[in-house]
Amino acid sequence: MAKPASTVSVVATAKRVVAKVGSSLVTNDGRGLDREAVAQWAAQIAALHAQGKEVVLVSSGAIAEGMARLGWQKRPTSMNELQAAAAVGQMGLAQAYEVAFGVHHIKAAQILLTHEDLADRQRYLNARSTIFALLRLGVVPIVNENDTVSTEEIAVGDNDTLGALVTNLIEADALIILTDQRGLYESDPRKNPEAKFVSHAQAGDVSLEAMAGGAGSGIGKGGMLTKILAAKRAAKSGAHTVIASGREPDVMVRLAAGECIGTELRASVQVLSARKQWMADHLRVRGRLVLDDGAVKALRDEGKSLLPIGVRAVQGRFEPGDVVACLDKNGTELARGLVNYSSADARRIMGKPSGDIASILGMMNEAELMHRDNLILI
Numbered sequence: 001m002a003k004p005a006s007t008v009s010v011v012a013t014a015k016r017v018v019a020k021v022g023s024s025l026v027t028n029d030g031r032g033l034d035r036e037a038v039a040q041w042a043a044q045i046a047a048l049h050a051q052g053k054e055v056v057l058v059s060s061g062a063i064a065e066g067m068a069r070l071g072w073q074k075r076p077t078s079m080n081e082l083q084a085a086a087a088v089g090q091m092g093l094a095q096a097y098e099v100a101f102g103v104h105h106i107k108a109a110q111i112l113l114t115h116e117d118l119a120d121r122q123r124y125l126n127a128r129s130t131i132f133a134l135l136r137l138g139v140v141p142i143v144n145e146n147d148t149v150s151t152e153e154i155a156v157g158d159n160d161t162l163g164a165l166v167t168n169l170i171e172a173d174a175l176i177i178l179t180d181q182r183g184l185y186e187s188d189p190r191k192n193p194e195a196k197f198v199s200h201a202q203a204g205d206v207s208l209e210a211m212a213g214g215a216g217s218g219i220g221k222g223g224m225l226t227k228i229l230a231a232k233r234a235a236k237s238g239a240h241t242v243i244a245s246g247r248e249p250d251v252m253v254r255l256a257a258g259e260c261i262g263t264e265l266r267a268s269v270q271v272l273s274a275r276k277q278w279m280a281d282h283l284r285v286r287g288r289l290v291l292d293d294g295a296v297k298a299l300r301d302e303g304k305s306l307l308p309i310g311v312r313a314v315q316g317r318f319e320p321g322d323v324v325a326c327l328d329k330n331g332t333e334l335a336r337g338l339v340n341y342s343s344a345d346a347r348r349i350m351g352k353p354s355g356d357i358a359s360i361l362g363m364m365n366e367a368e369l370m371h372r373d374n375l376i377l378i
């Protein structure tokens with residue numbers, strides 16, 4: 001699991017960086033914005049800018065600021081009150097960043113996203129080209145989840161995951177996740193003060209997931225696990241991740257200068273193509289296909305397409321072109337991809353040779369249920 005310590009931070013050579021700051025770093029203990037902290041983030045990003053790096057900031061804090069503005073002491077539990085707080089607080093967040101970046105003569109832009117925006121191919125491409133345009137213009141895009149319209153169905157859910165999705169979206173070289181801990185420990189340091197620190201590891205190493213726990217404060221949402229999973233996701237487009245303390249003075253500037261701070265989770269070299277990356281970023285799939293052992297082998301070991309004959313069950317409702325998961329008989333997902341037939345048609349042709357498709361359905365669009373070019377192994 002442990003990797004030999006490198007002496008220079010991955011951020012030093014990164015040209016395009018996504019930085020994520022959690023609620024605990026932009027608010028006064030969850031009660032309103034900490035404007036000094038916001039000014040600090042802006043100053044550090046301005047310094048990176050001056051070095052020619054492109055930076056996208058993913059900032060939490062809308063709900064905490066909204067609560068302060070509404071005079072609420074306790075975080076509400078109902079969805080609509082949380083959404084109302086986010087709507088009120090996002091105004092403050094955007095305003096605080098605009099003022100803070102203005103000091104450095106840098107323009108900031110607000111980008112609010114839901115998972116739907118990234119799951120729909122056209123909206124994904126639009127978001128991507130808008131962010132690229134902003135970066136070309138020297139503007140700092142500030143991203144948050146569009147909490148006001150998010151429902152369970154379309155929410156990304158936490159900003160660690162959102163940071164990783166944005167990293168994939170713009171093919172950033174590094175993702176910096178700043179939080180209230182030094183980085184990853186072998187167990188939650190709030191519960192075990194003796195826990196050992198992990199300074200280097202491979203992104204995607206499953207043993208890290210067992211070390212990471214949930215959120216420590218009442219303010220944060222994801223905890224360490226979502227950060228570890230974010231690093232795994234970011235690595236799919238080749239980005240390295242650093243999880244570090246936002247309380248370290250000038251942390252981003254020092255990382256950019258090559259100092260190793262926090263936990264560095266390196267991506268291995270294999271990178272998904274942009275199209276396959278988009279498929280991998282679908283957090284929710286429309287349906288599932290349960291495969292027999294032969295089909296599992298064909299997909300996983302032989303690089304083949306999925307034919308209807310290898311499908312034992314079809315779950316959910318989907319249309320051609322939807323993203324559907326492929327499961328083995330134990331229910332473990334091994335692949336996902338764009339399906340060529342609707343769930344209704346898939347149910348009729350499953351278990352049958354492709355030569356029978358035309359006679360069963362009265363037409364045949366494709367011999368494959370899912371073509372190799374349109375699927376990724378998980």
Ligand SMILES: Nc1ncnc2c1ncn2[C@@H]1O[C@H](COP(=O)(O)OP(=O)(O)O)[C@@H](O)[C@H]1O
Nearest residue numbers: 022023179185187188213216220221222223224
């Ligand atoms: N193995 C671990 N190493 C470090 N922190 C951990 C670990 N497991 C759980 N945590 C908790 O994760 C918290 C950080 O996540 P969170 O509260 O969501 O912060 P943020 O608002 O920055 O996203 C830490 O305060 C810590 O208590």
Ligand SMILES: N[C@@H](CCC(=O)OP(=O)(O)O)C(=O)O
Nearest residue numbers: 023061062063158159221222
């Ligand atoms: N979108 C929410 C933040 C959600 C979130 O993931 O918070 P955190 O775990 O502090 O990064 C907000 O702005 O309040």
